[in-house]
Amino acid sequence: MSPHAVITPTISPVIDEAITKEFAVTENGFLPKSAPSKRLSDSYYAPWERLAYRLPLLIQEERIRCEVDLLPVLSVDNLRSEEDWRRAYVILTFLTHGYIWGGQKAAEILPPAITVPLLKISSHLELPPVATYAGLALWNFASPSSSFEDVESLKALLTFTGTEDESWFYMVSVAMECQGAQVISKMLRALEALRVRDLDSVSAALEWLPERFRTIGDMLDRMHERCDPMVFYHDIRPFLAGTKNMSAAGLPRGVFFDEGDGKGKWTELRGGSNGQSSLIQFFDEVLGVEHKPATRQSPTGKKEEVSYHEEVRGYMPGPHRRFLEHLPRLGSIRNYVAQIADREGNDGEAISPEEARLRVAYKGATAALTEFRNRHLNLVARFIILPARQGRNGPGRPGAENLASASSALARQKGAQAELTGTGGTALLPFLKHVRDETWRAGSEIK
Numbered sequence: 001m002s003p004h005a006v007i008t009p010t011i012s013p014v015i016d017e018a019i020t021k022e023f024a025v026t027e028n029g030f031l032p033k034s035a036p037s038k039r040l041s042d043s044y045y046a047p048w049e050r051l052a053y054r055l056p057l058l059i060q061e062e063r064i065r066c067e068v069d070l071l072p073v074l075s076v077d078n079l080r081s082e083e084d085w086r087r088a089y090v091i092l093t094f095l096t097h098g099y100i101w102g103g104q105k106a107a108e109i110l111p112p113a114i115t116v117p118l119l120k121i122s123s124h125l126e127l128p129p130v131a132t133y134a135g136l137a138l139w140n141f142a143s144p145s146s147s148f149e150d151v152e153s154l155k156a157l158l159t160f161t162g163t164e165d166e167s168w169f170y171m172v173s174v175a176m177e178c179q180g181a182q183v184i185s186k187m188l189r190a191l192e193a194l195r196v197r198d199l200d201s202v203s204a205a206l207e208w209l210p211e212r213f214r215t216i217g218d219m220l221d222r223m224h225e226r227c228d229p230m231v232f233y234h235d236i237r238p239f240l241a242g243t244k245n246m247s248a249a250g251l252p253r254g255v256f257f258d259e260g261d262g263k264g265k266w267t268e269l270r271g272g273s274n275g276q277s278s279l280i281q282f283f284d285e286v287l288g289v290e291h292k293p294a295t296r297q298s299p300t301g302k303k304e305e306v307s308y309h310e311e312v313r314g315y316m317p318g319p320h321r322r323f324l325e326h327l328p329r330l331g332s333i334r335n336y337v338a339q340i341a342d343r344e345g346n347d348g349e350a351i352s353p354e355e356a357r358l359r360v361a362y363k364g365a366t367a368a369l370t371e372f373r374n375r376h377l378n379l380v381a382r383f384i385i386l387p388a389r390q391g392r393n394g395p396g397r398p399g400a401e402n403l404a405s406a407s408s409a410l411a412r413q414k415g416a417q418a419e420l421t422g423t424g425g426t427a428l429l430p431f432l433k434h435v436r437d438e439t440w441r442a443g444s445e446i447k
């Protein structure tokens with residue numbers, strides 16, 4: 001192929017049936033087109049549904065492990081639709097985390113009643129066998145209408161704690177994802193406009209982004225309305241923890257997936273995190289924000305080869321991951337803007353008013369995404385850093401060794417210098433600031 005050939009995009013600029021089929025992107029963005037199933041369609045799965053329904057109570061009474069141990073090993077042959085596969089994944093990953101973290105000490109061995117079907121289901125959905133953002137938020141909500149932007153009317157189908165706080169925590173993400181859907185269609189059209197060099201249309205789309213990022217950030221700021229930081233930190237977050245870098249919480253080797261008949265293996269995986277949202281990575285991708293491995297921040301001190309953002313793509317549903325991987329082939333707004341700046345700066349060429357507008361619009365959009373990340377940083381301070389330093393007051397499951405107790409002990413030992421870790425063991429604040437700064441640099445490095 002000639003190096004000058006224009007690459008023909010294979011993604012249409014409108015979100016149509018073809019995109020939905022290939023990439024599972026719908027008019028609601030990375031959310032499904034209609035609200036997820038509330039029950040598996042075949043009553044064969046009633047034993048799973050019954051446990052899912054009683055999960056908060058079983059955890060509270062520390063009976064979850066013995067109930068799961070009594071489950072039969074069910075086949076996946078009766079899952080009839082994609083909705084069924086997703087619902088089964090949601091149930092089994094909630095049971096998995098309930099089982100691992102629902103006792104005084106973390107459980108190191110997962111029984112075949114979970115592992116055998118879960119390994120098949122996660123392979124079908126191209127997800128790891130662990131709670132992910134897809135299972136916690138994208139496929140875990142009920143809505144009275146077909147628009148999922150109204151956070152007040154959304155409700156989580158499954159929770160660990162049965163609290164409104166936990167439901168709200170997931171539902172804020174659902175509403176944000178739905179608000180972000182418009183960004184996807186608008187920016188796909190902008191990439192198409194770039195391909196045909198319709199610069200004014202690209203600029204108009206970029207000029208619209210700051211307002212949209214603010215709206216999505218406003219939703220983020222509503223987290224505290226119904227989700228109490230102390231409840232989040234001490235009661236909810238421990239259940240989201242993964243099994244990677246979790247020695248301090250009692251899992252030095254991760255978890256053994258016992259498949260029965262002497263089969264099985266030790267597995268270390270990240271926990272569920274909003275960091276696995278494909279939407280935010282879409283924003284980065286479309287604005288050409290690059291994330292490099294943050295080597296300094298590795299909790300074990302080891303050099304990290306893969307960036308967090310690259311790694312968590314493995315925690316997104318396969319079609320969403322492929323959608324993100326496909327985007328660079330549609331063209332790069334950042335490269336185009338950088339070339340304009342180089343022509344003017346290095347070669348002293350005059351640039352056109354359209355090009356000047358595009359450059360300003362691009363820098364404005366990256367500044368707005370930086371601001372969104374600043375708002376997220378504030379949220380992390382309020383929901384993790386402060387509660388970790390304050391320690392626990394009031395009810396809960398005192399004494400249980402989990403991510404919260406391990407992190408709080410660390411925070412109290414080290415005081416203000418503590419490097420608290422995320423659900424996947426990532427050192428929090430340095431990492432999030434590094435990501436925020438990379439976002440800023442995408443725009444500021446362009447003269």
Ligand code: HEM
Pocket residue numbers: 172173176220223232273274275276277280281373376379380383384421422423424425426428432435436
């Ligand atoms: C109480 C609310 C929240 C808290 C405490 C929180 C906490 C965190 C933490 C600790 C990380 C570090 C990485 C990890 O542990 O996986 C992280 C990363 C991240 N979070 Fe959140 N988060 C919250 C809400 C959200 C929401 C609603 C979104 C958007 C859907 C979001 C998007 C992200 C993204 C994209 C990252 C990766 C870093 C980046 O690209 O900026 N977070 N968050």
